[in-house]
Amino acid sequence: MIEARQLTKHFDDFVAVDQIDFRVNPGEVLVLLGPNGAGKTTTVRMLTSIIRPTFGDATIQGYSVINDPDQVRRNVGVLTEHHGLYQRMNAINYLAFFAQLYGLDHKTYQPRIEQLLSQFGLYQIRSKRLGEYSKGMRQKLALARALLHHPPVLLLDEPTSAMDPASARMVRDAILQLRSEDRAIVLCTHNLNEAEELADRIAIIHNGKILHNATPAELKTQMVGQTQYLVRYTHAPYQWAYTAQLPGIRLTSQDDHTLTFSIEDPPQQTPLLLSELIGQGVSVIECKEVNRSLEQAYLQVVSMNTEKES
Amino acid sequence: MAALHNSFNHVKAEIWPAWLITRREVKDQFRDWRVVFPIVFLTAFFPYLMNYAVRQMLNFVEQYGAVIVAERLIPLLLMIVGFFPISISLVISLDTFVGEKERGSIEPLLDSPLKDWQLYFGKMLASTVPPLVGSFLGMSVYLIGLILQKIPLPETSTIVMVFVLTIVQAIMMVSGAVVVSAQATSVRAANLLASFIIIPSAFLIQIEAFIMFWGKNVNDLWWMVVALLVLSYMLIRVGISHFAREKLLGREIDILNLKWIWQTFWRSFKGNTAGLFSWYRQEVFPALKKMRYGIVIALIFSAAGLAIGWRMVSVFSFPVEVSSLDELNENLRSIVELTYLSKASVALIILQNIRAILIAGFLGSISFGVAGIAPALVTFAAVGYLFNGLISSGIPAGYLLALILPHGILELPALLLATAATLHAVAVLLAPSKQKGIGEVWIESIAVWFKITLGICMPLFVLAAFIEAFITPQLVLWLYQ
Numbered sequence: 001m002i003e004a005r006q007l008t009k010h011f012d013d014f015v016a017v018d019q020i021d022f023r024v025n026p027g028e029v030l031v032l033l034g035p036n037g038a039g040k041t042t043t044v045r046m047l048t049s050i051i052r053p054t055f056g057d058a059t060i061q062g063y064s065v066i067n068d069p070d071q072v073r074r075n076v077g078v079l080t081e082h083h084g085l086y087q088r089m090n091a092i093n094y095l096a097f098f099a100q101l102y103g104l105d106h107k108t109y110q111p112r113i114e115q116l117l118s119q120f121g122l123y124q125i126r127s128k129r130l131g132e133y134s135k136g137m138r139q140k141l142a143l144a145r146a147l148l149h150h151p152p153v154l155l156l157d158e159p160t161s162a163m164d165p166a167s168a169r170m171v172r173d174a175i176l177q178l179r180s181e182d183r184a185i186v187l188c189t190h191n192l193n194e195a196e197e198l199a200d201r202i203a204i205i206h207n208g209k210i211l212h213n214a215t216p217a218e219l220k221t222q223m224v225g226q227t228q229y230l231v232r233y234t235h236a237p238y239q240w241a242y243t244a245q246l247p248g249i250r251l252t253s254q255d256d257h258t259l260t261f262s263i264e265d266p267p268q269q270t271p272l273l274l275s276e277l278i279g280q281g282v283s284v285i286e287c288k289e290v291n292r293s294l295e296q297a298y299l300q301v302v303s304m305n306t307e308k309e310s
Numbered sequence: 311m312a313a314l315h316n317s318f319n320h321v322k323a324e325i326w327p328a329w330l331i332t333r334r335e336v337k338d339q340f341r342d343w344r345v346v347f348p349i350v351f352l353t354a355f356f357p358y359l360m361n362y363a364v365r366q367m368l369n370f371v372e373q374y375g376a377v378i379v380a381e382r383l384i385p386l387l388l389m390i391v392g393f394f395p396i397s398i399s400l401v402i403s404l405d406t407f408v409g410e411k412e413r414g415s416i417e418p419l420l421d422s423p424l425k426d427w428q429l430y431f432g433k434m435l436a437s438t439v440p441p442l443v444g445s446f447l448g449m450s451v452y453l454i455g456l457i458l459q460k461i462p463l464p465e466t467s468t469i470v471m472v473f474v475l476t477i478v479q480a481i482m483m484v485s486g487a488v489v490v491s492a493q494a495t496s497v498r499a500a501n502l503l504a505s506f507i508i509i510p511s512a513f514l515i516q517i518e519a520f521i522m523f524w525g526k527n528v529n530d531l532w533w534m535v536v537a538l539l540v541l542s543y544m545l546i547r548v549g550i551s552h553f554a555r556e557k558l559l560g561r562e563i564d565i566l567n568l569k570w571i572w573q574t575f576w577r578s579f580k581g582n583t584a585g586l587f588s589w590y591r592q593e594v595f596p597a598l599k600k601m602r603y604g605i606v607i608a609l610i611f612s613a614a615g616l617a618i619g620w621r622m623v624s625v626f627s628f629p630v631e632v633s634s635l636d637e638l639n640e641n642l643r644s645i646v647e648l649t650y651l652s653k654a655s656v657a658l659i660i661l662q663n664i665r666a667i668l669i670a671g672f673l674g675s676i677s678f679g680v681a682g683i684a685p686a687l688v689t690f691a692a693v694g695y696l697f698n699g700l701i702s703s704g705i706p707a708g709y710l711l712a713l714i715l716p717h718g719i720l721e722l723p724a725l726l727l728a729t730a731a732t733l734h735a736v737a738v739l740l741a742p743s744k745q746k747g748i749g750e751v752w753i754e755s756i757a758v759w760f761k762i763t764l765g766i767c768m769p770l771f772v773l774a775a776f777i778e779a780f781i782t783p784q785l786v787l788w789l790y791q
Binding site: 045048049050051052070073074076078080081082083084085086088089097098100101102103142145 | 327330334338341342410413414415416417418419420421422423424425555556559
């Protein structure tokens with residue numbers, strides 16, 4: 001589990017991270033979303049005890065990043081922004097080196113290395129010098145390094161930024177798998193689709209402050225309104241009009257073949273709405289959620305903050 | 311037995327991660343032909359060249375019966391053969407942290423559960439071992455060459471001393487270079503800063519060559535070994551104390567920021583005080599309290615100086631012939647009449663004292679405080695020598711006390727405090743400070759030195775100079791007329 005309380009970092013007069021609070025439970029993914037220089041990497045570095053907070057504290061599995069840096073690092077797997085692998089080593093030696101640094105013995109790390117290399121499609125090139133690896137391969141190897149010691153907490157900085165779509169899918173699946181294994185994960189990304197797919201919560205960070213920390217659905221609801229559902233129909237009774245007064249459901253637009261509703265609690269209320277429509281003789285052929293992008297919500301948050309600051 | 315076994319396992323577990331770093335880096339170095347080639351060259355070819363030089367030199371000097379020149383040259387060349395490969399250690403160690411930072415591979419290491427000292431020590435060892443192996447091989451090839459050419463070998467103790475000196479020099483150079491590497495912002499900056507290691511090392515080699523070639527006893531170089539070990543310890547201590555993971559990942563740019571330097575100095579010198587009294591109360595006196603260990607050390611060395619000076623009378627006979635107290639008084643009166651009763655003499659005394667403490671400060675700053683003790687040691691040794699010499703000549707101790715105490719009671723403590731301030735400034739530099747860069751701490755240590763020197767020593771020196779010029783001689787003449 002990760003818990004940050006009033007976490008702050010100043011570099012001389014520059015405030016890189018400004019009193020941020022968040023909590024990531026086991027089996028949860030928190031996505032830190034923000035522009036370049038927002039304070040994401042500084043936050044990750046504070047969570048690994050590399051950078052000492054100016055104020056506040058954070059705990060990793062109960063260990064303070066200020067008072068127990070060694071324990072913190074033992075419990076964290078980090079994928080850094082710069083992977084900087086040792087060019088003249090091969091994948092097996094590289095992972096073995098880090099496995100030993102994390103105190104794993106040969107019997108433990110040997111099968112683990114093979115398993116991770118296979119999982120990320122690097123097994124065939126395990127003997128190749130790392131200097132010959134492509135950017136995506138390096139990123140996958142760096143991720144394998146972060147997972148070597150089965151850390152309960154993972155801090156992943158741009159895990160798929162240099163990957164082709166297939167590799168990115170592989171890594172996302174791995175992250176989902178890790179979440180299901182009860183790891184607490186913080187993920188920094190600019191990729192909004194990835195954020196939406198993986199995040200249990202999204203924290204939008206801008207100028208060192210967390211502007212919003214919510215689930216993707218909550219974020220979209222707060223920023224671009226409630227969930228919208230579109231109902232397409234082929235036939236409706238003559239001069240039909242929607243008159244039902246279902247709680248939490250509001251008709252927002254209507255034309256000859258479509259109806260758009262704003263629904264507060266879609267899982268509960270959508271079936272009721274459909275029953276009502278069909279009951280009134282509307283021939284429904286499709287009912288789908290209107291796609292409200294996370295991008296819209298994100299840009300809305302950032303622009304609101306910029307306006308507020310200016 | 312079980313406790314011993316546990317202790318051994320504990321030590322092994324602590325050292326193991328450092329060893330992992332060393333092992334990986336040494337393997338990596340031996341995969342790089344740019345490191346391997348010069349080591350092989352300096353191991354195999356260079357000693358052969360030196361053997362040839364010795365042979366030619368022997369043949370040449372034998373014609374003129376100056377075999378001693380060649381005899382001295384043999385251990386000197388052994389030292390040179392050993393030194394060349396260890397110079398490579400400088401290149402490796404300068405790159406060790408800042409190079410990894412530039413290649414982006416340092417962060418995974420910093421994220422790992424390595425302790426600071428394990429990472430630091432592992433990297434230091436990795437920079438030291440390959441060049442030292444090359445150095446030992448080179449010296450062995452050189453010695454085997456001498457045997458094959460039937461050239462007499464130096465004495466065993468000299469060979470051992472040269473091997474030990476080579477090890478210590480390598481440790482000193484590497485520890486200095488690793489400090490630079492851990493603090494520099496780029497490889498370029500580290501390379502530019504290398505002159506701070508290369509120039510002292512070059513001087514060192516010249517001093518060693520001088521002692522080896524012209525010195526009475528080659529074994530005097532053991533003192534050099536001890537001094538280099540102390541210096542290496544200090545460098546390693548500074549390196550580990552100021553090793554900060556955060557700074558390694560910083561994006562600072564190298565610029566000479568005079569404003570920042572002045573602000574840092576002034577902040578540390580002045581503190582948050584508004585006037586002179588509050589400055590003394592909040593800054594000077596607390597600093598004085600903090601340097602109590604420095605005062606104790608300065609006292610110990612001053613007492614040692616006094617004792618050494620006292621004993622020196624039996625080694626070097628006292629040069630002044632004093633037949634009577636009247637003669638001494640006459641000399642004193644003539645001195646008083648000639649120079650002392652002038653304002654210029656006060657200025658001269660003050661200047662002399664300022665020069666002494668500046669020398670102490672300078673020597674202290676380049677030797678981690680070790681040489682900063684020298685002025686106090688020498689002054690107290692002179693006092694001891696003078697005292698014993700004059701007492702042995704029949705001059706009453708009271709006369710001598712009257713000659714020294716009135717101003718000495720201020721001047722000698724001021725000198726002690728100036729020495730203690732130098733030691734304290736070094737202690738500030740050696741104290742762990744993860745949040746500040748080494749440059750910042752260095753400026754702060756200078757500010758501490760100035761605080762004590764200007765706040766306490768200078769007023770005492772000024773007062774002592776007036777007493778020395780106007781009161782002491784008159785008092786002596788009045789007491790012993």
